[in-house]
Amino acid sequence: MDLRLYLAHFVLALVLAPLPLGIIAKVKALFAGRHGKPLLQPYYDIIKLLRKGEVIGEGTTWVFLAGPVIAMASAVAALALLPLGGVSSPFAFQGDFILCAYLLGMGRFATVLAALDTGSPFEGMGASREALFGAIAEPVLFLVFLALIGTASSLGEGALSLSALFNGFPVTAWMHGRPELVLLIFVMGVLLLLENCRIPVDDPTTHLELTMIHEVMVLDHSGPNMAFILYGSAVKLWIFSTLLIGLVIPPLPFPAQAAASLAGTACIACLVGVVESVMARLRMHVVPALVGLAGSVAAFVLILTLVR
Amino acid sequence: MFQYQESIAYDDIPVLPMEELARSVIERCRRSWRVVAFFGVPGREGTELVCILADASSRLLDAVRAVPGKRFESLTPLCPQVHLFEREICETWGVQPVGHPWLKPVRFRPQEGGNRALRPGPAETAYYRVDGPEVHEVAVGPVHAGVIEPGHFRFQCYGENVMHLEIQLGFQHRDVEHLILHSKDNLVLPLMENIAGDTAIGHSTAYCTLVERLCNVQPTRRAHRIRRLALELERLANHTRDLGAIGGDTGFLPTSAWNGRITGDFLNITSELCGSRFGRNLLCPGGVKWDVDSMLGEALAKRVRAAFRDARGSVDVMLESSSVLARLTGTGVVSFEDARALGLVGMAARACGLDTDDRMDWPLSALEQGPLKKHMRTSGDVLARTLIRSDELNDSAASAEADLHFLAATSGEEGCRTPMPSALPAGRLAVAMVEGWRGEICHVGITGKDGRWRAYKVVDPSFHNWSGLAMALRDEQISDFPLCNKSFNLSYCGHDL
Secondary structure, eight states: OHHHHHHHHHHHHHHHTTHHHHHHHHHHHHHTTOOOSOTTHHHHHHHHHHTSOOOOOTTOOHHHHHHHHHHHHHHHHHHHTSOBTTBOOTTOOTTHHHHHHHHHHHHHHHHHHHHHHHOOHHHHHHHHHHHHHHHHHHHHHHHHHHHHHHHHHHTTOOOOSHHHHTSSHHHHHHHTTOGGGGHHHHHHHHHHHHHTTOTTTOOTTOOOGGGOSHHHHTTTOOHHHHHHHHHHHHHHHHHHHHHHHHHHOOOOOHHHHHHHHHHHHHHHHHHHHHHHHHOOOOOGGGHHHHHHHHHHHHHHHHHHHHHO | OEETTOOEEGGGSOEEOHHHHHHHHHHHHHTTEEEEEEEEEEETTEEEEEEEEEETTTTEEEEEEEOOTTEEEOSTTTOGGGHHHHHHHHHHHOOEEETOTTOOOSSOOOOTTOOTTTSOOTTOSOOOOOOSTTEEEEEEOSSOSSSOOOOEEEEEEETTEEEEEEEEOOTTOOOHHHHHHHSOHHHHHHHHHTSSGGGHHHHHHHHHHHHHHHHTOOOOHHHHHHHHHHHHHHHHHHHHHHHHHHHHHTTOHHHHHHHHHHHHHHHHHHHHHHSOTTOTTOEETTEESOOOOHHHHHHHHHHHHHHHHHHHHHHHHHHTOHHHHHHHTTSSOOOHHHHHHHTOOHHHHHTTTOOOOHHHHSOSSSSOOTTOOOOOOSSOSHHHHHHHHHHHHHHHHHHHHHHHHHHHHTTTSSOSBOOOOSSOOTTEEEEEEEEOSSSEEEEEEEEOTTSSEEEEEEEOHHHHHHHHHHHHTTTEEGGGHHHHHHHHOOOHHHHHO
16 A cells, blocks of 8 residues: 555656746746746746757767766656655665765766766866765765754664655654754755755856856757756755655645645745745855855754764 | 147147157056057058047046057057057057067958958967966857857866956957948948947947037037936946846846846837937937927936836845845955056946046036036945946936936927038047946047048947956956956947947
């Protein structure tokens, strides 16, 4: 029963993944006083790109073509490790958070290699930025995991899998005198913006190659491969939304928790849209400081859980 | 030396030995003088170099000339502000400035069937290059991702830091100065309006003023007022658009979106004056072609007020956002010393603390200044250039509104077009300096014996200020380039002529 329910949620997540991108665009358009493009525009874009031909640079090799596929596949695989709609993943095992983090890392690695494969100075620049920000974001993500694991073990639960940690457990822990976990919401929020290249870290709508991080790496991709990239990044946003929701939604009975997590994903998309509408981008060399702040907050939570 | 409103006989300009000219220019640039134009004029004994110097404190101009032959000792090492003028002279007239530290083409393309080695195309040149492990070069343009004009930018980078930016332009070269000399009379004004499309009023004001000074015709006060109104409307539209674009480049959505609409409001007001959103076909030598009657004046005054209220609100939203201020502060700094040495003009110079605004320094008319003031900042960064635009919005809107009310109230009392003589006086030189929205537009005209143009020199503010942008990028992050570029927002076609 659980397996069938999980598969249903998994398919639902895969189908709905591009929707938050549409919500973000809609919120931004409302702030700017425009009607904006349709809510389903990301779907239209993906369908359009899938039907298009592709231009492949002469200097590129198979690495360039493999990048988008690996990035998308690793994002989908990482999603399969998460608890969805209150149902634990059938693939869950002790320590699967490490696999999840490095599946995302593998996707990033493939994208960076594909960018370097083009030999364009722009893409090299973007690859260097992506690698740097990825490297500083990774320890922060692990600090979040460690803080949750520390809390779980001190509360007498030997939870070491994402399904146990992000399935209503954090809210239960707050209720049992672990309020410091609330701070992790901020940390996950920063990670969500960073990993998904949103303002204030990156500006996904800019046309200025010199300021881009993620977008500049995919400048040479087109057609179906571009669709894979778009879809892969949509799934990645869904993954981080799910992790963030896992920190705020308490364990609820079956349909309620599924509905709550969907509503939560939509809320997060709205919030991202609001942040992008009211904030300017940070200067690029300030971004590590923002991640450092998130990291030190996470470390603080970890210390608090350990000294109890 | 002569008063800036007067014309002088070209033959009265002293012909100095080249060393004497160089000494005079260098010595005066150490004091409060500036080189506003330095160019070649074909003469009987070869190319004559004419240098126009200006001193804002005494409101005096001076013209000196020399006949250097095939080469001369470059002034640039001691007087950097002439560096681009000398490069221009070299490629246009074949007179070589010996010892120029960086003699490269400014804009040339080969003539039909010409020798490519002698006259290379735009950007076909050797580039400054930093070598070493981990140093990399990023080349941008001339074809860009946005819908903008062509320009080639080369960055020498160490990681994210720019050690040096080299800007090569010239792709838009149409040989405007040549066309002016050889066009039919009725085509010259449209040509002026197209030197830089966003400064149509600025350049046509400079041309008309120049012709009036040569012919010694004084337009009516009403004509002057309409011209000032048009110039301030142009400033309002462009400053509003630039502030929105700065918001856009920082990723600040609201101001970027709103200002696009408000810019259109200001352009539409200009189009009510003359039928063109960019102010084409408004001015003519002797005055303006279209008067403002009392009904139009009052209606436009209301629209200026409404558009300004929107612009003010939209810009304030941006300037009150701490994330925007953090992004702008300290980005792309040009020092006072560099700005002075390179001879920057206009808003970019005022942002570095240079006391220059041609509206006050070289007034075009005897009209009272009204609400227009000189706004200066000292930090020289993107924030300073943003705040000066924001301050000038207030003044320009107040001035435009007051002028519209005045024009409406005094409608019909005075004409706005003074008849001009049919030909230009022979053998004279005059200079017109106008503060366009970017900065000083300088036109110099010399008439020949037949009363036609013998030489015509156009100096767009962008000609001076592109090197300011290159300085702003030194030791800056490469990701800040688009923002710095927007904060200057220089013209490619104004530079390329």
